[in-house]
Amino acid sequence: MTYVEHSSDALDLAAAGAGLTDVEAVWADYVNSPKIRKLSLSPHEAIFYEGDPADHIYELAGGSVMLYKLLPDGRRQVVEILKEGDLFGFQRGRNYDCTAETLSGVELRALNRRDIDVSLSLQRYIGERMFAKMESLHEHAMLLGRKSAMERVASYLMRFVPGRGTADCTGPAEDIEVDDGMIELSMTRQEIADFLGLTIETVSRAISELKRRGLIRIEKQDRILIPRICNLCRLTGMH
Amino acid sequence: MTYVEHSSDALDLAAAGAGLTDVEAVWADYVNSPKIRKLSLSPHEAIFYEGDPADHIYELAGGSVMLYKLLPDGRRQVVEILKEGDLFGFQRGRNYDCTAETLSGVELRALNRRDIDVSLSLQRYIGERMFAKMESLHEHAMLLGRKSAMERVASYLMRFVPGRGTADCTGPAEDIEVDDGMIELSMTRQEIADFLGLTIETVSRAISELKRRGLIRIEKQDRILIPRICNLCRLTGMH
DNA sequence: CGTGGATTTGATGAACATCAATTAGAGTGG
DNA sequence: CCACTCTAATTGATGTTCATCAAATCCACG
Numbered sequence: 001m002t003y004v005e006h007s008s009d010a011l012d013l014a015a016a017g018a019g020l021t022d023v024e025a026v027w028a029d030y031v032n033s034p035k036i037r038k039l040s041l042s043p044h045e046a047i048f049y050e051g052d053p054a055d056h057i058y059e060l061a062g063g064s065v066m067l068y069k070l071l072p073d074g075r076r077q078v079v080e081i082l083k084e085g086d087l088f089g090f091q092r093g094r095n096y097d098c099t100a101e102t103l104s105g106v107e108l109r110a111l112n113r114r115d116i117d118v119s120l121s122l123q124r125y126i127g128e129r130m131f132a133k134m135e136s137l138h139e140h141a142m143l144l145g146r147k148s149a150m151e152r153v154a155s156y157l158m159r160f161v162p163g164r165g166t167a168d169c170t171g172p173a174e175d176i177e178v179d180d181g182m183i184e185l186s187m188t189r190q191e192i193a194d195f196l197g198l199t200i201e202t203v204s205r206a207i208s209e210l211k212r213r214g215l216i217r218i219e220k221q222d223r224i225l226i227p228r229i230c231n232l233c234r235l236t237g238m239h
Numbered sequence: 240m241t242y243v244e245h246s247s248d249a250l251d252l253a254a255a256g257a258g259l260t261d262v263e264a265v266w267a268d269y270v271n272s273p274k275i276r277k278l279s280l281s282p283h284e285a286i287f288y289e290g291d292p293a294d295h296i297y298e299l300a301g302g303s304v305m306l307y308k309l310l311p312d313g314r315r316q317v318v319e320i321l322k323e324g325d326l327f328g329f330q331r332g333r334n335y336d337c338t339a340e341t342l343s344g345v346e347l348r349a350l351n352r353r354d355i356d357v358s359l360s361l362q363r364y365i366g367e368r369m370f371a372k373m374e375s376l377h378e379h380a381m382l383l384g385r386k387s388a389m390e391r392v393a394s395y396l397m398r399f400v401p402g403r404g405t406a407d408c409t410g411p412a413e414d415i416e417v418d419d420g421m422i423e424l425s426m427t428r429q430e431i432a433d434f435l436g437l438t439i440e441t442v443s444r445a446i447s448e449l450k451r452r453g454l455i456r457i458e459k460q461d462r463i464l465i466p467r468i469c470n471l472c473r474l475t476g477m478h
Numbered sequence: 479c480g481t482g483g484a485t486t487t488g489a490t491g492a493a494c495a496t497c498a499a500t501t502a503g504a505g506t507g508g
Numbered sequence: 509c510c511a512c513t514c515t516a517a518t519t520g521a522t523g524t525t526c527a528t529c530a531a532a533t534c535c536a537c538g
Contacts, residue, residue: 073476077381091374092370130373133373134376138318141383142308144383144436146436189485438494
């Protein structure tokens with residue numbers, strides 16, 4: 001008896017030839033295979049609602065998506081902000097535990113739980129992504145439970161600076177004298193507030209305060225220039 | 240060519256005989272196999288520290304464990320409270336992203352990443368557990384970001400009432416007239432506060448308030464009686 | 479140019495943190 | 509068994525931060 005029943009197609013076989021550890025290549029092969037259904041969505045469109053039967057798993061191929069939960073009285077908490085490459089829609093139970101809504105124009109790939117369940121490499125790829133996501137959920141718990149409003153907003157802005165503001169960030173490259181960055185906010189103040197556990201007004205005040213202190217400059221509404229990244233990073237509470 | 244390289248031992252083969260979907264049986268076989276190293280720990284002992292090289296994965300076989308993160312100035316956020324059967328120590332990177340500390344006497348099983356990486360069934364089992372954990376992290380984000388102090392404490396107490404207080408809770412069984420429960424708190428006020436994003440004093444005041452209102456009764460320090468579970472549950476903000 | 483929603487700003491209030499003191503409980507040694 | 513000690517927990521007084529309520533301003537879009 002062989003283990004053929006573990007794989008529905010040639011993906012793992014190809015991977016075995018390429019070296020077992022290259023799960024990312026297997027994943028790329030899988031999601032680019034013609035049987036994967038692709039979807040395009042407009043900004044602020046719901047993908048699924050909290051409580052809906054969890055019948056699909058998605059990969060975000062482009063754009064950004066938020067996941068949020070609601071309390072019966074309407075209070076909202078955005079629990080994840082997803083970016084290209086992120087996976088969502090996995091559930092333990094029969095129903096989604098949160099609502100998924102697009103923040104921008106979005107390209108999705110709808111995956112089949114069945115394909116994934118029978119491939120070791122796909123499982124491993126997903127595992128890797130899940131562990132990363134758990135770390136970012138831990139970080140977010142720290143933000144929500146223990147950071148001040150200003151620290152939350154600074155941390156939020158730092159999210160969008162690639163490669164900076166993480167635990168292992170070592171500051172700017174040494175040979176660089178200007179350490180600035182331009183970031184793009186695709187979320188409204190309400191969405192940011194619901195992500196940070198604050199109100200619109202508190203978020204707005206914190207951003208104004210950063211402007212006043214010269215730590216950020218607003219160019220054209222939702223484009224923000226950070227003149228000295230390290231200065232902003234120091235306000236996150238993490239360094 | 241077969242897929243034999245996907246499995247280091249007979250676990251999956253046995254599972255195939257028993258039906259592919261019974262990943263829990265495969266897991267049970269694995270963790271009970273003699274090669275799994277077992278550990279016993281006393282209360283309030285560190286298992287690993289944030290930043291340590293992530294060289295082990297653990298299954299909590301008995302007792303309870305908390306995971307927490309620290310900010311440089313000492314602020315602490317407890318990000319998970321683990322109970323029997325929970326897995327922890329998975330990391331995306333090279334190092335643990337939080338500290339693990341026992342809350343009670345604890346029995347652990349130290350697992351090998353290598354064993355798991357080559358078994359589809361074990362991967363799938365872990366995936367299931369991770370999805371459940373992500374849901375509880377979402378729930379916790381809601382608590383930290385949007386609930387009042389009283390709602391947080393009520394939610395915390397409800398955690399320890401088996402089968403109640405969850406989203407799909409339908410209340411007590413219909414044929415029952417007394418709906419009470421006894422719970423055991425194994426955490427200090429400081430640990431509870433750091434889990435709920437509050438201070439010791441606020442937690443203490445909330446508990447006193449619940450006592451005053453007759454919603455709980457303290458028996459012998461860390462044993463709490465809940466006379467009418469639904470009454471407490473109503474304070475969680477979820478119904 | 480005008481309209482309507484989003485954002486900002488201001489004034490006030492409530493919830494929770496902080497600081498300080500007291501009490502309760504668990505463990506210890508006489 | 510009972511005082512003693514030490515820490516955890518409670519309670520009280522005050523302060524700070526952020527939420528709430530209200531108004532003004534900005535900006536995108538027709």
